[in-house]
Amino acid sequence: MNLQKNYDPSYLSENNGFTISQKFCLNLNFRCFKEKLLEGEIKNNTKLYNRCTDKGGVEMHYDAIVIGAGLAGLTAVCQLIDAQKKVLLVDQEPENSIGGQAYWSFGGLFLVDTPEQRRLGIKDSKELAWQDWRGSAGFDRLEDEDYWAYEWAKAYVDFAAGEKYQWLKSQGIQFFPVVGWAERGGALAGGHGNSVPRFHIVWGTGPAIVEAFASKVLQASESGLIDYLPRHQVTDLLTEDGAVTGIQGNILENCIIRRGEESSREVIGTFEYTADAVVVASGGIGANLELVKENWPSRLGLPPKNMVSGVPAFVDGKMLEITERAGGRIVNRDRMWHYTEGLKNWDPIWKNHGIRILPGPSSMWFDARGDRFKAPNFPGFDTLSTLEAIQKTGYDYSWFILTEKIIEKEFALSGSEQNMDLTNKSIKDVLKRVLPGPPKAVQAFKENGEDFVIANSLKDLVDGMNKLAGNDMLDFMHIKEQILARDREIENPFSKDAQINALHGARNYIGDKLIRAASPHKILDPKAGPLIAVRLNILTRKTLGGLQTNLNGQVLNDEGNPVQGLFAAGEVSGFGGGGVHGYRSLEGTFLGGCLFTGMKVGKYLGTLKPVPNKAKAIEV
């Protein structure tokens, strides 16, 4: 697979005998029904013909309508295909956006007690994972908003320690052999964080996980088993006596864009479809900075003035309000998962595009005024606590100071397009990671990224940092003293500095020692240089709260009863129950949450009997 081809519209004009899976990779499945019709490809298909004309009036009632062709929606549809249900899948984006955010993801999955972990000497168990989950989630609304979230959390940890691994393998998913250690916590055993490495990277990253489900959906769509309508934006849910009976919305003009770019919202028609069940799988609010600010919790101070967006524009959160209007209840709105190590993408795909650094444990982390953060606010340890500490400073950025030796081993960037070796499943290129020098994508940021300062002396580095920030808040002597203090502690294999102890601890894990944690050295050792400073922005990403659902994925109303006909899966449902993560995530739990909620909803709907004599669909 060559992901770069995804960005090149010229590939759209070629269509020469590719398989469905190849077409998916190359995005040749791009053109809308209308264009296909003009080309005579589907003239003989009456159902599609009617949809593509402006006459409308197609009589069609579905067993289920799924809103959103992201990972959660696709997983639900796959279950419904297995159950031979009549399904309509709609999405506001063009077909080349199938898979939603998951396509852009690093493909990290939270799994417990796997062969990959055991091969690396990691002893994990369901009990340890549940201890970590509860310690991280900090559920404190169990009587109400957290009630179903807690139930989903228990079920999810069971899944991650049980059937998830074999189920993914049966979908053709393979894993990179070194398991990553995300969110290490840094407090007590019962507190936040993964006690052991659990972040399993899918071989092929996000596109591979999407392909496992999207190829089945596209195949079913091409053979007429299901209907898939891209560029169909839902603006309302139809209701009858309090039950949801269908969807209505706008047909958006076709537009040729690269995957991930913002698509046109020009309306060329409207539609209405009815179904026994409507599944909302529309994702979170991460690209809607206004909504993020509106829901920003006061415990984290004022919302940042400047944030970069870690998600494409279609993550607009609009379906939340639409679903609320139809009776669904949103809970835990104040819980979000934004990252503190965001870079402005020097080669952006979407507006205000930010890329997250997945840092190893060695970089020194300073606030905007030049004070080093205290435990547990070390790179990769406790995202929420670090966000809180940053926000308390009144500035919305912070700094890493590190060496060339650290960046070579410890900087990874999140996102499929930032890890082309893994995305392309190229063993040759992956092996190059152990050669001297940072990975290609990191080197490109070093050379072109506006957040990087590189210098041979600390004085020049601090001057460069002040210049970049446009102020003179950083005092050279103050920074030097803190670095010297840290460097004195590195002489021994033991130390009182919590971050240095954590670094030694990390290197006791073979995976970190091999590829993630640089050998301990002084930051001011010229042999480890040059020195590097990186300005870190707040990067929006995941929505932890959402539509409250029971374990069948039924959306509940304010009284705690299911809204008839209404279901939700994925990020819009807080990945289950309206907030399965509580306040914090252990990472790799979002893709997994989409798979689990999509699977549960799809399975449940697969067992339901059709409701007799239902109404029609109209498209004009």
Ligand SMILES: Cc1cc2nc3c(=O)[nH]c(=O)nc-3n(C[C@H](O)[C@H](O)[C@H](O)COP(=O)(O)OP(=O)(O)OC[C@H]3O[C@@H](n4cnc5c(N)ncnc54)[C@H](O)[C@@H]3O)c2cc1C
């Ligand atoms: C760069 C990046 C890296 C990530 N890395 C990881 C990782 O390593 N591990 C992990 O667990 N998670 C990761 N994530 C998070 C994870 O990818 C997402 O949380 C998850 O894919 C969300 O899936 P979803 O199906 O719920 O929503 P989405 O993927 O957002 O899909 C929702 C779909 O609904 C459509 N839609 C929305 N509103 C409407 C409407 N009104 N009408 C019609 N259609 C609508 C949208 O167009 C979209 O296609 C990453 C995310 C990003 C962006």
